[in-house]
Amino acid sequence: MTLSYGRDLFLTPGPSVMPDSVLAAMMRPAPNIYGGPLVDVTASIVADLKTVAGTAHQATIYIANGHGIWEAAVANVFAPGDAALMLDTGNFAKGWADVARRLGVKVTLLPFGTDKAADPAVLQQALAADTGHHYKAVMCTQTDTSTSASNNIAAIRAAINAANHPALLMVDCVASLGCEHFEMDAWGVDVMVTACQKGLMCPPGLAYMFFNDKAARVARPQAERSPYWDWTARANPQRFYEYFFGTAPTHLLYAQRAALDLIMAEGMPAIWARHHVFASAIWAAVQAWGTGGPLRLNIADPAQRSRAVTTVMAPGADCNALRNWLSDKAGVTLGVPLGFDLPEYAQGANVFRIGHMGHLNPPMVLGGLATLQAGLTACGIPFGAGALDAASAIIAQAG
Numbered sequence: 152m153t154l155s156y157g158r159d160l161f162l163t164p165g166p167s168v169m170p171d172s173v174l175a176a177m178m179r180p181a182p183n184i185y186g187g188p189l190v191d192v193t194a195s196i197v198a199d200l201k202t203v204a205g206t207a208h209q210a211t212i213y214i215a216n217g218h219g220i221w222e223a224a225v226a227n228v229f230a231p232g233d234a235a236l237m238l239d240t241g242n243f244a245k246g247w248a249d250v251a252r253r254l255g256v257k258v259t260l261l262p263f264g265t266d267k268a269a270d271p272a273v274l275q276q277a278l279a280a281d282t283g284h285h286y287k288a289v290m291c292t293q294t295d296t297s298t299s300a301s302n303n304i305a306a307i308r309a310a311i312n313a314a315n316h317p318a319l320l321m322v323d324c325v326a327s328l329g330c331e332h333f334e335m336d337a338w339g340v341d342v343m344v345t346a347c348q349k350g351l352m353c354p355p356g357l358a359y360m361f362f363n364d365k366a367a368r369v370a371r372p373q374a375e376r377s378p379y380w381d382w383t384a385r386a387n388p389q390r391f392y393e394y395f396f397g398t399a400p401t402h403l404l405y406a407q408r409a410a411l412d413l414i415m416a417e418g419m420p421a422i423w424a425r426h427h428v429f430a431s432a433i434w435a436a437v438q439a440w441g442t443g444g445p446l447r448l449n450i451a452d453p454a455q456r457s458r459a460v461t462t463v464m465a466p467g468a469d470c471n472a473l474r475n476w477l478s479d480k481a482g483v484t485l486g487v488p489l490g491f492d493l494p495e496y497a498q499g500a501n502v503f504r505i506g507h508m509g510h511l512n513p514p515m516v517l518g519g520l521a522t523l524q525a526g527l528t529a530c531g532i533p534f535g536a537g538a539l540d541a542a543s544a545i546i547a548q549a550g
Contacts, residue, residue: 155482162519163486164296164326164460164506165349169406173352176409177402184399190391192408193399199411200359203351203419204324204343205334208363209386214400217243217325220344220358221250224321226380227362228288228342230371231255236277236286236318238269240302241295242490247323248290259286265490268300268455271310278314287369288319288342294327297489299462299504300450301331308339319366325349325358329414330459330508332423341366347403350459352410352509356403362386413510426458428549429507429516433461435541436520440527443535444468449502459508460486464496468532470503477526483519513546 161168182189197210204210213223225247229235234257237248248258261277263269269291278286289311294301308320319341324333328343329350335343343361347353360382362370373383384393392399414422434456440446449462470488477483486504488496496502505523507516520542527534 153480155480157482159482159484160515160519160522161484162506163484164504164508166355167349167352167506167509168511168515169352169354170410170413170510172413173406173409176405177354179402179405181401184401185391189399189401189404193391193394193404196404196407196411199415201361203329203411203414204345204361205338205419206336206343206361206363208336208361209367209382211360211362211382211385212394213358213360213385214356214395215346215358216348216355217323217344217346217358218246218250220325220346220360221247221323222254223358223360223380223382224342224344225251225254225256226371226377227360227382228319228321228366228370229254229256230375232257233287233371234259234285235288235290236261236274236281238274238289238291238302238307239263240267240269240292240298240300241265242297243292243295243323243325244290245490247292251290258290263300265298266300266449266451268302268450268452269307271303271306274307275310275314278311278316278318281316284317286316286318288321290321290323292323292326293331293333294324294457294459296326296460296504297462297491298449299457299460301327301455301457303454304333304340305338312339319369326459326508327457329422330426331457335361336363347407347410350508351407352413353403353406356400357407423458424549425511426507428546429511430456430458430461432516432542432545433505433507433520435545436538437461437463439536439538439541440524440534442537444527444533446532446534459506461505461507462488463503463505464501465503465532466501469500469530471500473526473530473532474503476529477522480529481522481526483522483526485523517542517546
């Protein structure tokens with residue numbers, strides 16, 4: 152028997168829960184793509200995305216997912232043979248590095264393991280050793296969705312500056328924008344990429360890249376860029392179709408406009424604070440469960456944990472069975488493990504991820520945790536007491 156006959160809850164690290172207003176915004180006929188209101192809607196999206204990103208510089212829209220925007224960034228910045236240093240804090244750093252390598256970039260991974268954020272001091276040392284300024288850019292994720300490590304972007308920029316290195320700072324904010332505190336210009340980020348299906352609360356299909364004047368100056372020559380990926384006309388289109396190098400993704404634009412209406416109404420400081428509260432509640436619950444069972448947070452240092460996703464380790468437990476029970480019997484979907492398909496993690500069976508990004512409120516977070524605890528019971532995974540009380544107390548204190 153399944154009890155899942157209400158609205159399902161997706162506690163995955165993207166696609167995230169979509170607000171009703173976002174869903175409703177797409178329920179309309181196709182508009183004129185050559186002029187009219189859609190032109191103004193798109194311009195307003197670009198302006199508000201700059202507010203979310205904390206930048207006064209250039210913004211571009213691509214019809215793509217996160218992997219597509221990775222390629223867009225690499226294709227604009229790097230020529231084949233250029234070099235980059237990737238701060239490796241998980242599966243998605245490796246993924247972006249792989250895209251860059253396949254486009255001819257010489258990528259060096261600076262590894263920090265799967266259970267911690269990047270150490271700026273180690274980065275500074277690596278850049279100081281690069282006396283010939285071989286690296287054109289330092290690349291990293293803000294949040295690596297696989298490990299839930301959250302890198303200190305301002306400290307990474309400070310390390311680049313302290314090494315007196317001219318490298319660009321390129322940051323993947325696919326999982327973090329609209330969830331984690333991020334300020335592109337204030338923190339000295341030169342290129343930032345993100346996508347619409349996580350903190351920006353839309354169906355997958357749109358991806359965004361932001362870049363400053365320094366990045367534009369040192370980027371690969373325009374004549375060498377592919378027509379589709381080239382950021383030049385997209386950032387400053389003379390004709391509407393140049394935003395997208397073709398037909399506009401009409402209904403995704405309507406969805407993003409509705410989501411940005413919610414984001415602008417709440418305000419970025421409030422959004423960052425809400426995500427911190429919900430993340431803290433989930434951490435408290437996992438720590439309480441861990442007092443009487445195998446569950447533990449993958450990232451030990453709270454300062455290095457993502458406010459958008461939490462990776463949970465459960466040595467000896469069958470987390471595949473847990474995820475299946477929650478999905479099939481209770482209508483709650485957890486994130487699958489990524490980058491943990493190794494024997495020491497039972498090929499990923501000892502790992503699951505909880506997404507807590509975007510359109511969430513206390514009933515959804517606390518209800519999800521209570522249902523997860525029911526799943527632990529159903530699957531015979533031992534756990535300590537007090538998790539729901541601990542989570543509830545954090546939310547109560549923030550109210």
